[in-house]
Amino acid sequence: MRIDMLDPLSRYTALSALTLLAACSSAPPPAAEKSTPKITMNKESWGAAGGRPVDLYTLGNARGMQAKVSTYGAILVSVVAPDRRGQLADVLLGHDTLAGYLGTHPYMGAVVGRYGNRIGKGRFRLNGVEHKLAVNNGANHLHGGINGFDKAVWTAVDEGPQSVALRHVSPDGDEGYPGELDVTVTYTLTDDNDLRIAYVMKATGKDTVANITNHAYFNLTGKGEGEIVDHEIRIDADRFTPVDGGLIPTGELKSVEGTPFDFRKFVRIGERIAAEDDQIRFGKGYDHNFVLNGTPGTLRSTIRVKEPVSGRTLEVLTTEPGVQFYTGNFLDGSVVGKGGKKYLFRNGFCLETQHFPDSPNKKQFPTTTIKAGESRLSTTVFRFAAE
Ligand code: GLA
Numbered sequence: 001m002r003i004d005m006l007d008p009l010s011r012y013t014a015l016s017a018l019t020l021l022a023a024c025s026s027a028p029p030p031a032a033e034k035s036t037p038k039i040t041m042n043k044e045s046w047g048a049a050g051g052r053p054v055d056l057y058t059l060g061n062a063r064g065m066q067a068k069v070s071t072y073g074a075i076l077v078s079v080v081a082p083d084r085r086g087q088l089a090d091v092l093l094g095h096d097t098l099a100g101y102l103g104t105h106p107y108m109g110a111v112v113g114r115y116g117n118r119i120g121k122g123r124f125r126l127n128g129v130e131h132k133l134a135v136n137n138g139a140n141h142l143h144g145g146i147n148g149f150d151k152a153v154w155t156a157v158d159e160g161p162q163s164v165a166l167r168h169v170s171p172d173g174d175e176g177y178p179g180e181l182d183v184t185v186t187y188t189l190t191d192d193n194d195l196r197i198a199y200v201m202k203a204t205g206k207d208t209v210a211n212i213t214n215h216a217y218f219n220l221t222g223k224g225e226g227e228i229v230d231h232e233i234r235i236d237a238d239r240f241t242p243v244d245g246g247l248i249p250t251g252e253l254k255s256v257e258g259t260p261f262d263f264r265k266f267v268r269i270g271e272r273i274a275a276e277d278d279q280i281r282f283g284k285g286y287d288h289n290f291v292l293n294g295t296p297g298t299l300r301s302t303i304r305v306k307e308p309v310s311g312r313t314l315e316v317l318t319t320e321p322g323v324q325f326y327t328g329n330f331l332d333g334s335v336v337g338k339g340g341k342k343y344l345f346r347n348g349f350c351l352e353t354q355h356f357p358d359s360p361n362k363k364q365f366p367t368t369t370i371k372a373g374e375s376r377l378s379t380t381v382f383r384f385a386a387e
Contacts (some may be wrong), residue, residue, distance in 0.1 A: 018246045031120060036048060039161040046070060047098040052153040054098055057164045059189040064088060065384065067189045069070065073150040074111035074166045074185050075101055076216050078338075078370040079195060081384040091221025091312065091384075093348040096338050105335050107215035110150035111185055111199075112143040114170055114177050115368070116213040117289070117324055117357040120248040125359035126178060127207060128370065133176035138246055143177035149183070149212070163188040172205055178204030179372065193385060195277035199378040203370040211368050212378065213320075217348030220307035221268030226337055227346040229270025232306045235263035235325065241356050241365075245282050249358050249365075253291055261288065266306070269349065270329060284329035285346065289322045289356050296321035296366060299379055303351055308387070316351050321366045324352035353380040 042058035054072040064089075068077040078090045094108045095101050101108070115133075122133040122141035134145030143150065154166035172180045182202040189195055201210045219228055240261045241249040241384040256262040260272035260280055274284045280286075294300040296319065303316035303323065316323070325351050333342040359365040370376050 001031065001107055029357065041159060041161045043156075043159065046072070046241075049098065049102060050152050054153060054336065055104065056098075057159065057187075059162050059164065059187065061162060061189050061193065062191045063181060065189060065193050067187065067195055068100065068235070069164055069166070070098065071154045071156060071166060072098060072101060073109075073152065074154045074168070075150070076109040076187065076195075076197075076214060077101075079216075079382070079384070081220075081222075082195065082386055083222065084386040087222075087310075089310075090224065090338070091218055091220050091222055091314075093219060093224055093337055093343055098314060100337060106260045106330060107143055107150055107335070108335075109214070111154075111212060112215050112352075113149040113183065113201075113210060113212035113358075114144050114174065114181055115141070115209060115211045116143055116215070116352060116354050117211065118142050118246075119244070120358045120361055122176070123344070124209065126209065126360065129177055129178070131167075131176055137363070140246055140248060141175075143215070148363035150215070154185075157184065158186070162190065178202045179207055179208035181208055181210055181370075183210075185212075193383065195382040195384070197380050197382075200375055201370060201378070202375040203372050206372050208370055209360045209368045210370055211359065213324075213352040213354045214380070215352055216382075217343075217350055217352055218314060219348045220272070220305065220312040221310055221314065224341050225344075225347055227270070227344075228349045229268065229273060229346060230308060231269050231324075232266045232308065233263055233269055233289050233321070233347065234266045234304045236302045237261075237263070237323075238293055239291040241289045241291065241322070243277055243282055243288065243357075245256045247282060247357070249285060249289065249356060249362065251362050251364060253364075255383070256290075260285075261290070261301075263325075273327065283326075286325050286327040286349075287329060289324050291356075291384050292318070292320070293323055299381070305349075305351075307374060311386040313385045313387055315381075315385070316353065317375070317379075317381040317383065318353040319379045320355065321351040322354050322356050324354055326350040326352065353378075 048057035158165035
């Protein structure tokens, strides 16, 4: 069995065993390894949420990249990546302290679930039974409801200098969802500057629905300010899912051809963001799910973003069928984040790899149901480079 085909926890264990074996062998390490800086595990106490202690993990790699992950909300707090001159800077919007995340903020860096994005009117039928969810976005359910996974304190179940696995068990009836869901998310920062996020979702008791993603806001300038409209993006998607005024998909899979949603060649994000187009109007810019080309379930490269001034690039690989490309159209200065910066309109963009919004009510969309006793795996890689 190839290690990359294992589920994230087994892969992590197998890799750790291999590392240990290598360390125990009597042969001297190759010269290249000698010069590699030693990366030590860094875990610090970060305060408390609802009386539960919260930790902050710093993952590092041999090339100086760093990613910080909080057990509160399984939040990706920061990603420090090099520009074309090797200059390191944080490319995520967010907060310096836990207090910032405990306040109201639009899911910055958080793992969202049990269902990322919207379920129309907060209702769906499963096995003939109607389920009513918490409604928190107009008439609709968004990102798991009022107390979604972004507000849970997750438990670290495995940790190392370059990886941390966090677990959260969402009980039967949580925010209206049927059945218990046992979720593990593993963040791994590799020496190739890949930040890999692997999710395991297990329906332990009853059939349920799930759609879990990460809601990081990127700004590849590393300055955490300025509209992201000059970033260029390519999305390998021939179709997208148009929405109604409440941002619920109509059910159609529409060709991007001839629309502002055609990103099959690199385009400045700002190029058509204000186009005369109902879909753009509904989203106040881009806030849409794209149907990623290729076979869902296989990890494939689907998106590339370039920031021309710093040269930083981001490539997204995912096993998911879709991605919510959201250009921070609801950022309005009300969130004060890192370094006291007010996050303004379009200061960041999100690439939320996912199953399509409102899938539990759309039989034609890839199913989000997980049968009792079964698990779904999902992996997304954010690959950082500079050119
Ligand atoms: C998602 C949604 C947006 C918005 C943000 C959070 O990306 O699609 O409409 O709700 O989350 O502000």
